[in-house]
Amino acid sequence: MTFLILTTIALFVIAIVRLMNVYDLSAEIRGGRTDDRATEGESRNMAWLWALFVVWLLGFLAWQFFEYKDDLLPRAASAHGPAIDNLFNTTMVIITLVFALTHIVLAYQIVKNYFRNGRKATYFAHSNKLELIWTVVPAAVLTGLIVYGLTVWDDVIYPKAEDPIVVELYSKQFDWTARYAGKDKVLGKSDYRKIDAGNDLGLLNVPEANDDIIVKGEMHLVKDKPVLFKFRSRDVIHSAYLPHFRVQMNTVPGMETAFEFTPTITTEEMRKETGNEKFNYVILCNKICGTSHYNMQMDVIVETQEEYDKWMREQQTWRQKKATASAESIIQ
Amino acid sequence: MEYTHQPEAGQVQGHAHASSHEFDDEHHHAETFWSKYVFSQDHKMISKQFLVTAVIMGVLGMLMSVIFRLQLAWPGQSFPILETILGKWGKDGILDPNFYLALVTIHGTIMVFFVLTGGLSGTFSNLLIPFQIGARDMASGFLNMLSYWFFFASCLVMFLSLFIEAGPASGGWTVYPPLSALPQAMSGSGLGMTMWLISMALFIASSLLGSLNYIVTILNLRTKGMSMTRMPLTIWAFLVTAILGVLSFPVLFAAALLLIFDRSFGTSFYLSDIYIGGMALERNGGSPILYEHLFWFLGHPEVYIVLLPALGLTSEVIATNARKPIFGYRAMVASLMAIAFLSIIVWGHHMFISGMNPFLGSVFVFTTLLVAIPSAVKVFNYITTLWKGNIHFTPAMMYAIGMVSFFISGGVTGIILGDSALDINVHDTYFVVGHFHLVMGSAAIFGMFAGVYHWFPRMYGRMMNKKLGYAHFWLTFISAYGVFFPMHFLGLAGVPRRYYTNTEFPLFDNLVDINVLVTSFAILAAVAQAIFLFNFFYSIFKGQKSPQNPWHSNTLEWTAPVEHIHGNWPGAIPEVHRWAYDYSKPGYEEDYVLQTVPLRPDEKDEGH
Ligand code: HEM
């Protein structure tokens, strides 16, 4: 195999060397040397290839929009999602137009002005008017986009709900843990020095922590009820990425970060909508964090308040978990 | 008209320099193989050293990308050749996940720093600054030589790190701590990371030595008549780039230094509340965010350090081959400066979702989107330069226009990433990978190719083959779009970057086609580079001899003899009488007027 590849390459190189020799020799025979600059014929060919290329490029882009539209993320499943998607679509329309128009103009100029013998270019060094136009027009468009973008940003990024579900999302190499505040609606304090085999999150032994509910692998949220995520990290930087909700925030050791949003579509509804029985919302890790960065996930189930309450009742509190664990160790 | 005439009286403005070249013959007999080819202090030789080193590093970086693209398109598939090349990292022909990350990291580092910073600036600043401003050489030949050898040492250390037991640095080219600070966090954060940091320190030294030299040379050694506004745009671009480098690389050095302290001397600038490897770290009180600020304070200007020289080369190539003055010379200079200035105050757009204060995010949105304005000005000025031109499509010209195309297509997606609200969903996804490969990777590489094809005769006294140049261009151009366009869609589908495989998430199951398409184009691109390599090395030895001014250019480098001589011009240094862009000027029969041709009594000069 390796041998085959090497010989192919060698043959290829020899063939080109031979060709080049012939090319140069025949040029020398014909009258000295090949033209250093592009000839009229070459310039014409290249100009038309350019035009063809731009057609291909625009076609390729259109094909991708069409071909991949089903692979893109489905409808945003959070309250702020549509605002982001609208901003995205608006921006996308503008930049696609700019991209297409500039390339069409480029191709047009190329085909119109390729080198012909005996022709001379027009000496045209500057024009304040033109330059003013293409400073002011982009500036105006961008001002619009900046104002629009910042309005959305302000709406999305600052937590503001009255009474959200508070969840701590804790990251470590290579999994996620979610902690709900429990009955008292307060997350108990933690200290990383307290971490050990039975205490993954380093929780302190205080009442606020004892009623907290800790889950792995899958977490649950309520449709139309705001959730405030508080992120912590044990070891390196990770990033909690929930693409369907248009949510992402880094988790940073030594500090707490946060993101608040409201899910609007239940998992069940989304399964119907996408026609995919196995559909699940996921949390991915989106900041390189080591070997298994590519497989650091948690499922998110969005459901009605009743379903959520039922699920919640089935969970053990941190105190109950500790009790079970010590009972087990006594038995052993 | 006489175009190849030796101008009469040229004068050097710099004092230090004027005396050192009066006795040229004295230099000559002392020349040995070592002083001529290895420890050369001649800018032309140093330029070639940079170029050849960059080409070799570029090939390495490209082969790496092919290897990890194979994994992404056909995850888990066995390619026996991988075991042959990679040994234990490719056991049974399957790429190891740790080594995947290592390859991505070293690929990024090589491409950004060694090929597009060292290679691009090193080659063309060295070649063109003395030639185009009319100087005998750089202000300090010795520092210039050091700059190359630091660069070489830096490349060597990075290369050697590929062969160590635990593997090279693997935390991404941005090497964020704590991942990069703690050997317990991943195998690449041990010796590999130390070597990465050493290599970077050497690189920064090289870059600073080079940049200071470029700045001093441009400011002090311009020949008589070469006022700032008569300088070709290449020189403006190199000047602005060098200043940007001097301002930002020391900050990267500081970031790296603190990281070295955290790694080796028990400090905690970047570490806090960490429990890893079954132990709580006693050190406390630092912040990883601090590193991000320091890194991106260089990191963002860095992408312009890569891009601006490419824009400069492109300006020169486009004007020459369109046979027209560059449109809006002053606006081009102003936009270079505006881009450079803005690039220093936009670093936070890499940190919108790092946990940084959201209000600070808003400020960075504002500054970031402003960069689009001078960029748009440049694009429109390029297009207007083609208007009513008489365009010679040499391979260099093809690459220059290709560069403009990438600058547009990569630039517009920047408007999405610079908008914090939109960045929430595409940050760190393949959308970003597609974006920066177009605007930084492809655009700068194409600028570099334009430079190589255009100035090859000036470097080697021979011509590259045109037909192979065209073939190389079209294959590379099409496959670059074929690789990087679809990546945007992967990103929009939510695929994160730096993932060894996408198979763990059912969400990505139907994206396999896209990955196969991308990899196929990547392989095609790699094959196309073989054409270039062949053309390059063949032409160095066997290409047709070049005439003195093959492209009928105006600038000074084409007034020097084809043979490289010490001091560049045999007699006096040429004197300059006009700006560099009098192409197709009315009143002249030929469609170009060398900068050395005196103005006619009634003639107006565009630069002063
Ligand atoms: C043959 C052409 C190239 C191909 C196929 C290619 C492909 C890729 C891919 C797929 C990745 C992302 C891998 C991942 O995130 O898992 C990547 C990363 C990267 N590439 Fe390239 N690339 C090419 C050329 C270049 C060039 C010319 C540059 C110069 C700027 C460049 C700079 C980078 C950087 C900075 C990264 C990020 C590394 C990191 O994530 O730390 N690449 N490349």
Ligand SMILES: [Cu+2]
């Ligand atoms: Cu991760």
Ligand SMILES: [Cu+2]
């Ligand atoms: Cu940036």
